[in-house]
Amino acid sequence: MTWTRRHILGLADFTTAEYDIVLQTAASFSDVLLRPMKKVPALQGRVVTNLFFESSTRTRSSFELAAKRLSADVMNFAAATSSITKGETILDTAKTYLAMDTDLMVVRHQHSGVPQVIAAEMDRLGVQVGVLNAGDGQHEHPSQGLLDLFTICEVLDASKPRSELLAGKKIAIVGDILHSRVARSNIWSLTACGAEVHLAAPPTLLPREFADFCEADPNRKLFMHWQLEPAIAAADFVMTLRLQKERMSQHLLPSLREYHQAFGINRDRLQLCKPDVKVMHPGPTNRGVEITSDVMDDPAMSLVSKQVHNGIAIRMALLYLMGNLKN
Amino acid sequence: MTWTRRHILGLADFTTAEYDIVLQTAASFSDVLLRPMKKVPALQGRVVTNLFFESSTRTRSSFELAAKRLSADVMNFAAATSSITKGETILDTAKTYLAMDTDLMVVRHQHSGVPQVIAAEMDRLGVQVGVLNAGDGQHEHPSQGLLDLFTICEVLDASKPRSELLAGKKIAIVGDILHSRVARSNIWSLTACGAEVHLAAPPTLLPREFADFCEADPNRKLFMHWQLEPAIAAADFVMTLRLQKERMSQHLLPSLREYHQAFGINRDRLQLCKPDVKVMHPGPTNRGVEITSDVMDDPAMSLVSKQVHNGIAIRMALLYLMGNLKN
Amino acid sequence: MTWTRRHILGLADFTTAEYDIVLQTAASFSDVLLRPMKKVPALQGRVVTNLFFESSTRTRSSFELAAKRLSADVMNFAAATSSITKGETILDTAKTYLAMDTDLMVVRHQHSGVPQVIAAEMDRLGVQVGVLNAGDGQHEHPSQGLLDLFTICEVLDASKPRSELLAGKKIAIVGDILHSRVARSNIWSLTACGAEVHLAAPPTLLPREFADFCEADPNRKLFMHWQLEPAIAAADFVMTLRLQKERMSQHLLPSLREYHQAFGINRDRLQLCKPDVKVMHPGPTNRGVEITSDVMDDPAMSLVSKQVHNGIAIRMALLYLMGNLKN
Numbered sequence: 001m002t003w004t005r006r007h008i009l010g011l012a013d014f015t016t017a018e019y020d021i022v023l024q025t026a027a028s029f030s031d032v033l034l035r036p037m038k039k040v041p042a043l044q045g046r047v048v049t050n051l052f053f054e055s056s057t058r059t060r061s062s063f064e065l066a067a068k069r070l071s072a073d074v075m076n077f078a079a080a081t082s083s084i085t086k087g088e089t090i091l092d093t094a095k096t097y098l099a100m101d102t103d104l105m106v107v108r109h110q111h112s113g114v115p116q117v118i119a120a121e122m123d124r125l126g127v128q129v130g131v132l133n134a135g136d137g138q139h140e141h142p143s144q145g146l147l148d149l150f151t152i153c154e155v156l157d158a159s160k161p162r163s164e165l166l167a168g169k170k171i172a173i174v175g176d177i178l179h180s181r182v183a184r185s186n187i188w189s190l191t192a193c194g195a196e197v198h199l200a201a202p203p204t205l206l207p208r209e210f211a212d213f214c215e216a217d218p219n220r221k222l223f224m225h226w227q228l229e230p231a232i233a234a235a236d237f238v239m240t241l242r243l244q245k246e247r248m249s250q251h252l253l254p255s256l257r258e259y260h261q262a263f264g265i266n267r268d269r270l271q272l273c274k275p276d277v278k279v280m281h282p283g284p285t286n287r288g289v290e291i292t293s294d295v296m297d298d299p300a301m302s303l304v305s306k307q308v309h310n311g312i313a314i315r316m317a318l319l320y321l322m323g324n325l326k327n
Numbered sequence: 328m329t330w331t332r333r334h335i336l337g338l339a340d341f342t343t344a345e346y347d348i349v350l351q352t353a354a355s356f357s358d359v360l361l362r363p364m365k366k367v368p369a370l371q372g373r374v375v376t377n378l379f380f381e382s383s384t385r386t387r388s389s390f391e392l393a394a395k396r397l398s399a400d401v402m403n404f405a406a407a408t409s410s411i412t413k414g415e416t417i418l419d420t421a422k423t424y425l426a427m428d429t430d431l432m433v434v435r436h437q438h439s440g441v442p443q444v445i446a447a448e449m450d451r452l453g454v455q456v457g458v459l460n461a462g463d464g465q466h467e468h469p470s471q472g473l474l475d476l477f478t479i480c481e482v483l484d485a486s487k488p489r490s491e492l493l494a495g496k497k498i499a500i501v502g503d504i505l506h507s508r509v510a511r512s513n514i515w516s517l518t519a520c521g522a523e524v525h526l527a528a529p530p531t532l533l534p535r536e537f538a539d540f541c542e543a544d545p546n547r548k549l550f551m552h553w554q555l556e557p558a559i560a561a562a563d564f565v566m567t568l569r570l571q572k573e574r575m576s577q578h579l580l581p582s583l584r585e586y587h588q589a590f591g592i593n594r595d596r597l598q599l600c601k602p603d604v605k606v607m608h609p610g611p612t613n614r615g616v617e618i619t620s621d622v623m624d625d626p627a628m629s630l631v632s633k634q635v636h637n638g639i640a641i642r643m644a645l646l647y648l649m650g651n652l653k654n
Numbered sequence: 655m656t657w658t659r660r661h662i663l664g665l666a667d668f669t670t671a672e673y674d675i676v677l678q679t680a681a682s683f684s685d686v687l688l689r690p691m692k693k694v695p696a697l698q699g700r701v702v703t704n705l706f707f708e709s710s711t712r713t714r715s716s717f718e719l720a721a722k723r724l725s726a727d728v729m730n731f732a733a734a735t736s737s738i739t740k741g742e743t744i745l746d747t748a749k750t751y752l753a754m755d756t757d758l759m760v761v762r763h764q765h766s767g768v769p770q771v772i773a774a775e776m777d778r779l780g781v782q783v784g785v786l787n788a789g790d791g792q793h794e795h796p797s798q799g800l801l802d803l804f805t806i807c808e809v810l811d812a813s814k815p816r817s818e819l820l821a822g823k824k825i826a827i828v829g830d831i832l833h834s835r836v837a838r839s840n841i842w843s844l845t846a847c848g849a850e851v852h853l854a855a856p857p858t859l860l861p862r863e864f865a866d867f868c869e870a871d872p873n874r875k876l877f878m879h880w881q882l883e884p885a886i887a888a889a890d891f892v893m894t895l896r897l898q899k900e901r902m903s904q905h906l907l908p909s910l911r912e913y914h915q916a917f918g919i920n921r922d923r924l925q926l927c928k929p930d931v932k933v934m935h936p937g938p939t940n941r942g943v944e945i946t947s948d949v950m951d952d953p954a955m956s957l958v959s960k961q962v963h964n965g966i967a968i969r970m971a972l973l974y975l976m977g978n979l980k981n
Binding site: 044045046047073075077078087088089092093095096097098099100101 | 360362363364365366384385388389391392395396572610611612613614632633634635636638639
Binding site for chain 3: 371372373374400402404405414415416419420422423424425426427428
């Protein structure tokens with residue numbers, strides 16, 4: 001099978017064949033990253049533009065380094081210093097960078113759906129530009145979902161990461177599911193690959209919608225919990241999510257302390273999981289809130305650094321696949 | 328003829344021979360940009376510094392990409408995060424970047440004349456650094472003027488862009504002429520190449536000075552109008568200018584709506600022009616104010632994307648010519 | 655002797671052998687910078703990350719250009735737009751960039767000791783990442799101290815810069831010693847190389863601690879003055895320091911004018927020095943406060959531009975030495 005997607009906007013409709021192509025491609029770039037000379041000429045002379053309407057240093061750095069390691073030229077647009085404030089529309093900004101010969105656009109926006117709108121406009125214009133969603137509102141963050149999947153696969157069989165490794169694994173996702181595009185992307189990828197996914201969150205942060213999404217597809221195994229314990233019991237992997245502190249002032253949570261007492265991941269609680277359980281977090285972390293420092297810093301348990309590391313290989317893989325599409 | 332200008336500060340004294348060198352050089356880089364591999368080694372190992380005292384994402388991106396496509400290294404200075412706020416003078420900032428081996432400086436400043444002052448200082452110091460004005464106050468924006476000229480020439484004869492193509496063409500420039508450095512650079516280039524230039528603006532935004540400038544040179548054909556219709560009647564090209572919304576609070580305009588009614592470019596009004604009239608805008612646009620969306624998005628009429636696209640080739644040409652001066 | 659330091663955090667414990675390696679390496683890169691093609695492939699495929707928690711355009715530009723001239727890829731982290739504001743710790747930020755394959759970290763922070771803490775964490779993790787202090791609080795700024803040393807050596811014997819050239823030279827450091835990490839790094843390097851260093855500052859800006867530091871080592875010659883004249887009398891070099899204007903509101907100084915009258919460097923006062931005295935300033939300068947314009951702009955006296963220029967060669971040397979350590 002070959003890659004056919006011009007845009008990567010979300011994982012909701014990804015097939016396992018597509019996950020496997022991404023995982024294989026990322027694995028080969030992962031090998032490149034072990035060499036002293038970590039660059040390949042795959043996208044030489046091509047332009048990758050980071051259109052970041054919502055600012056994010058770490059995600060932008062990761063895409064920028066991935067693009068440079070493929071030898072692409074990178075343009076960075078950050079809304080903070082942009083002409084958006086001069087009244088230009090988002091599509092006009094995108095078309096300006098299109099006119100500057102952008103080959104691939106990496107789009108991040110605080111509102112759901114913006115990357116889709118830009119991708120649709122590129123298609124309407126008949127140009128062969130690929131759009132990659134780098135996080136849109138509360139919708140999806142597919143490159144994060146894919147790097148999490150890759151990281152899990154590497155734990156299960158580092159020699160050959162593939163989707164079928166997830167069959168029957170129990171994976172808990174804990175925290176502010178409601179506002180998390182990371183959770184959404186992970187729910188799609190993990191359930192599609194056959195994992196049993198358990199969500200744990202306070203009722204105010206756990207929307208019913210997810211169960212509805214999965215009901216349509218009886219192959220997807222998704223479970224919801226208002227307590228942590230049943231979600232993580234005998235789990236193979238526990239993913240914690242970043243808690244936005246503004247949730248307090250929105251009256252969605254009583255206090256950080258109570259949240260930590262009920263849903264914080266610590267060493268004691270992890271005793272409920274499989275003995276070799278691994279803990280994941282998309283970063284940046286609030287230490288002592290969603291996760292304790294001793295867990296986060298324990299290389300036997302924590303995959304946090306591996307996730308960041310794998311982000312480069314996954315983003316190289318995605319840019320490479322999008323950039324080498326046969327038309 | 329060969330290129331002899333170390334600095335490009337404005338178009339007021341450009342000769343048609345110089346316009347033709349720029350147009351030819353840009354045309355050859357335009358061909359490079361059609362290749363899959365869009366880079367040339369022309370400025371390898373050289374340093375281009377963007378000294379942007381006034382911030383501008385799109386112009387900076389265009390110069391940065393142009394420099395990278397010539398294989399130069401690029402340094403970006405943005406006043407927002409600069410030591411200017413620490414009391415350093417503009418010349419000291421320029422000399423700091425000079426001391427870091429800058430070969431070419433691209434200077435943007437909110438005040439007219441700053442690039443000239445920096446260029447004079449470089450000459451006084453006896454260094455062979457070229458200064459390119461990327462927009463200074465209400466004075467000039469020569470690379471914009473040149474990319475507009477290149478874009479017009481491409482419409483008239485894509486196979487060989489040259490200044491003589493403009494002879495006898497009618498070009499209207501509509502909007503806030505008073506505050507526009509883009510208008511000033513275009514007035515110089517278009518009248519020098521033999522076009523008949525018609526300015527249209529409300530009296531508060533149309534200074535008499537332009538007529539005075541051109542009276543000194545009887546070969547320049549410049550006309551001024553307080554109404555839109557006579558300016559665009561039988562025009563070959565209509566350039567609209569960005570309207571700064573702060574003009575309202577300065578009592579120079581009654582309202583955006585009245586401005587649009589009197590000077591906004593729409594499909595109906597364009598019926599007054601030549602049948603194959605083309606519309607231009609330096610961006611970013613206020614859709615529905617200076618131009619309607621249906622005109623701007625009509626590829627048969629609008630040159631807006633081509634202008635942005637040609638900006639790369641023109642800036643490559645200018646950096647190349649300045650960087651390859653024989654001393 | 656070969657280079658053995660993984661991190662460069664300060665000059666307090668540098669040996670003259672180490673100074674000589676840095677000076678020799680910088681001299682060879684200085685030759686590279688005279689060529690039309692100023693790049694070498696020494697760090698190709700390696701990643702240098704600028705972790706700038708305190709912003710500084712000029713220092714960041716200097717490190718960025720140095721890294722690019724060694725053909726490294728550069729990532730820039732600026733706290734202004736960072737996840738630090740999202741509650742992430744400094745070490746987690748550093749570990750994120752470590753996980754993205756950073757080989758060398760250049761760290762700047764408003765608080766003393768931060769680069770040390772990051773370096774210690776890298777060592778604890780067992781990774782071979784080098785940390786270079788690009789200025790930490792009022793502690794040290796070693797690359798500035800080294801570029802100043804290199805600049806002095808070049809004046810004394812451009813053909814072979816070496817530490818022994820400083821023996822017996824009188825060097826005055828004038829200004830706000832109390833708050834200056836530049837002064838601290840220079841005190842260490844200059845006294846270690848055998849120069850006689852004279853500090854001159856108002857009593858509120860001249861802490862006793864420096865004398866204590868040097869008393870422990872009888873080979874270091876350091877003298878303190880509350881008046882300018884004895885410090886600069888018969889001096890070979892006069893270094894002025896930037897005066898932060900906020901020192902007024904902290905009641906450490908009566909006024910800029912009085913400061914200038916007592917400690918400002920002008921042509922008259924320099925008559926007290928050796929006839930061929932050279933004046934230095936780390937920049938950015940407050941012209942007319944710590945130094946007059948005619949002195950600063952006199953190429954026969956002022957080394958200010960040479961300091962900036964040598965900054966590139968010194969930073970190339972440091973990144974090169976750290977990046978080519980045998981383990």
